[in-house]
Amino acid sequence: MLAVSQLKSPERSSSMAVLEERRDTTRLDCDVPVTVRGTGCPEDVHCTARDLSEGGLFMYMPPGRALAVGNRCELVLAEAGRIPELTAWAGVPVYATVIRTEAVPSDAPHLGVGLRFDQPLLL
Numbered sequence: 001m002l003a004v005s006q007l008k009s010p011e012r013s014s015s016m017a018v019l020e021e022r023r024d025t026t027r028l029d030c031d032v033p034v035t036v037r038g039t040g041c042p043e044d045v046h047c048t049a050r051d052l053s054e055g056g057l058f059m060y061m062p063p064g065r066a067l068a069v070g071n072r073c074e075l076v077l078a079e080a081g082r083i084p085e086l087t088a089w090a091g092v093p094v095y096a097t098v099i100r101t102e103a104v105p106s107d108a109p110h111l112g113v114g115l116r117f118d119q120p121l122l123l
Contacts, residue, residue, distance in 0.1 A: 026053060027051045027052065027053045028051060028052055028053065028083060028085060028086075028123070029050070029051050030049055030050070030051060030052060030083055030086070031048060031049070031050070032048070032049045032052075032077055032078060032083065032086065033046060033047070033048060033049075033077075033078035033079075034046075034047045034048065034049045034057070034059050034075050034076065034077055034078065035047075035075070035076040035078070036061075036067075036073050036074070036075055037073060037074040037075075037076070037093075038072065038073045038074045045061065045062070045065050046062070047059045047060060047061050047062070047113075048060050049077070050112075052086075052121075053123075054117075054120040054121050054122065054123050055116060055117060055120055056096060056099070056114065056115050056116040056117050057075075057096070057114075057115055057117075058112060058113070058114045058115075059112070059113055059115070060104060060110050060111070060112055060113075061110055061111045061112075061113055062110055063110050065111065066101070066111055067098045067101065067111075067113050068098065068101075069098050069099065069100060069101060070097065070098060071097070071098045072095065072096070072097045072098075072118075073095070073096060073097075073098070073115075074093050074094070074095055075093070075094050075095070075096055075115070076091060076092070076093050076094075077089050077090055077091070077092070077094075078090065078091075079091075085123040086123070088122075089121055094117055094118075094119075094121065095117070095118040095119075096115035096116060096117045096118060097115060097116055097118065098113055098114070098115055099114050099115065099116050100113070100114040101113050101114070102114075
């Protein structure tokens with residue numbers, strides 16, 4: 001992922017503020033099933049992680065499900081598949097707090113959710 005500063009064009013005024021990437025860790029693109037527990041629902045919610053890092057992840061929730069910013073939940077990553085860095089975390093519960101949500105337009109609208117892990121994962 002490029003930081004906004006890397007996208008700066010030459011015609012931009014030097015007085016314009018440039019936002020820098022705030023993440024401290026590298027994000028891994030993935031397509032890993034995630035089970036979410038502890039959301040106030042009587043059953044588990046099955047989601048898909050789009051990307052993750054040692055500090056958190058971004059996932060898609062199915063239509064009709066939502067998490068509010070500030071909610072704390074338990075996540076269980078399914079089999080890591082093609083991502084060797086996740087092998088140690090497959091099936092292990094980790095805890096995270098919702099830090100942002102966003103509507104994601106698609107054929108079947110769903111919610112994008114950014115979560116920060118309570119304790120960083122050692123990838």
